Amino acid sequence: MSTLTRVERILVIGHILSMAFGLAGLLLVLPNPDFIASLPPIGKTAFAWSMAGGGVMYMLLGMSAVAVYAYRTLGVWHWLGFMLPALAISLTSELLGTSTGFPFGHYRYLTGLGYKIAGLVPFTIPLSWFYLGFSAYLIACAGLNNKISQNWLKTVTSIVLGAIFLTAWDFVLDPAMSQTTMPFWVWDQPGAFFGMPYQNFAGWFGTGAIFMTVATLIWKVKPFNFTQTNLRVPLAIYVSNFAFAMIMSLAAGIYIPVLLGLIVGLMPVLVLYRLADTPTATNTSQNLPKVSFNNG
Numbered sequence: 477m478s479t480l481t482r483v484e485r486i487l488v489i490g491h492i493l494s495m496a497f498g499l500a501g502l503l504l505v506l507p508n509p510d511f512i513a514s515l516p517p518i519g520k521t522a523f524a525w526s527m528a529g530g531g532v533m534y535m536l537l538g539m540s541a542v543a544v545y546a547y548r549t550l551g552v553w554h555w556l557g558f559m560l561p562a563l564a565i566s567l568t569s570e571l572l573g574t575s576t577g578f579p580f581g582h583y584r585y586l587t588g589l590g591y592k593i594a595g596l597v598p599f600t601i602p603l604s605w606f607y608l609g610f611s612a613y614l615i616a617c618a619g620l621n622n623k624i625s626q627n628w629l630k631t632v633t634s635i636v637l638g639a640i641f642l643t644a645w646d647f648v649l650d651p652a653m654s655q656t657t658m659p660f661w662v663w664d665q666p667g668a669f670f671g672m673p674y675q676n677f678a679g680w681f682g683t684g685a686i687f688m689t690v691a692t693l694i695w696k697v698k699p700f701n702f703t704q705t706n707l708r709v710p711l712a713i714y715v716s717n718f719a720f721a722m723i724m725s726l727a728a729g730i731y732i733p734v735l736l737g738l739i740v741g742l743m744p745v746l747v748l749y750r751l752a753d754t755p756t757a758t759n760t761s762q763n764l765p766k767v768s769f770n771n772g
Contacts, residue, residue: 478548480544480547480548481548483544484544484545484548484709487540487541487544488541488709488712490537490541491534491538491541491716494533494534494537495534495717498531498534498720499720499723499724502656502658502724503723503727531589531590532598532600535589535590535600535601535603535607536600536603538603538604538607538713538717539603539604539607541607542607542713543555543559543607545709545710546558553694553697557691557695557697558606558609558610558613558687558691558694558695559606559610561690561691561694562602562605562609562610562687562691563602563606564602564687565683565686565690566602566605566606566609566683566687567593567597567601567602569679569683570596570601570602571593571594571597573679575596577665578679579675579678579679579683580675580676580679580680581663581667581672581673581675581676581679582663582664583654583661583662583663583664583665584596584661584662584664585598585660585661586659586660586661586662588658588660589660604717605642605683605684605687608642608645608713608717609642609684609687609688610710611709611710611711611713611714612637612638612639612641612645612684612714613634613635614707614710615641615707615710615711615745615749615752616633616634616635616637616641617634618748618749618752619747619749619750619751619752620633620634620637620751621752623751631692634688634692635685635688635689636685637744637748638684638685638688639680639681639682639684639685639688640740640741641714641740641741641744641745642680642681642684643680643681643740643741644736644737644740644741644742645714645718645721645741646676646677647677647733647740647741648718648721648722648725648733648734648736648737648741649717649720649721649724649725650733651669651672651725651728651730651733652721652724652725652727652728653721654671655728655730656724670730670732670733711745711749714742715742715745715746718737718742721737722734722737
């Protein structure tokens with residue numbers, strides 16, 4: 477196992493464990509002030525740290541894990557060719573949303589997710605757009621490879637599905653994170669979908685589709701067929717983040733968004749993961765399904 481692979485594995489495990497630690501704090505500890513009061517000083521310090529920086533840590537670990545994976549399997553051009561547009565375009569959308577209400581509706585971030593860029597958007601938010609968007613898009617691409625003969629149709633379908641999978645995660649996450657005991661953002665424009673406007677989902681789909689399209693065009697500058705490590709890292713990132721959102725929503729008594737997320741997000745992702753080509757005998761050392769990005 478290479479050093480990068482070890483680092484990648486440690487980052488993925490750390491990402492998942494930090495989410496589990498955050499769930500325990502939000503769902504078990506925070507609603508029980510008597511328990512918090514009974515903690516020893518070191519316990520109170522750990523709890524205060526987790527509430528102040530736990531959200532920052534799990535998103536930093538998620539971004540780092542996917543960045544290492546993308547660098548190791550795709551190379552610098554294709555890693556940065558996806559990450560930089562994802563960060564820039566999602567941040568632009570979030571800054572517009574928090575200042576003008578377009579494209580998501582009127583909302584604002586509270587505390588717990590790190591330093592706010594321009595006093596509006598926590599710096600960690602674009603990181604989550606990148607690592608969830610990359611994971612969703614790569615699984616869509618791999619699952620559709622050799623299933624659609626026309627390259628243009630395969631590309632468009634991959635972008636549409638990747639953006640849908642990204643939006644499906646928000647179906648599940650947003651209601652709980654804005655209505656939990658310690659909300660991380662609030663809606664100043666309450667909507668019909670569990671407190672959110674339907675416009676929010678159009679904004680999510682549009683933002684994801686735009687940066688996935690830009691990334692695809694950048695990738696086509698240097699066409700390639702890759703047969704790198706398997707898709708377990710993107711799958712682990714998507715499934716673990718979906719599970720985090722699902723547990724948060726179910727604990728808040730919010731069920732319909734979870735069902736929708738399962739139908740249009742998690743279940744199709746698992747199907748496409750299974751559909752992804754098995755590695756060829758000549759590429760067993762790399763083990764990722766061949767996915768073609770070319771100008772055809």
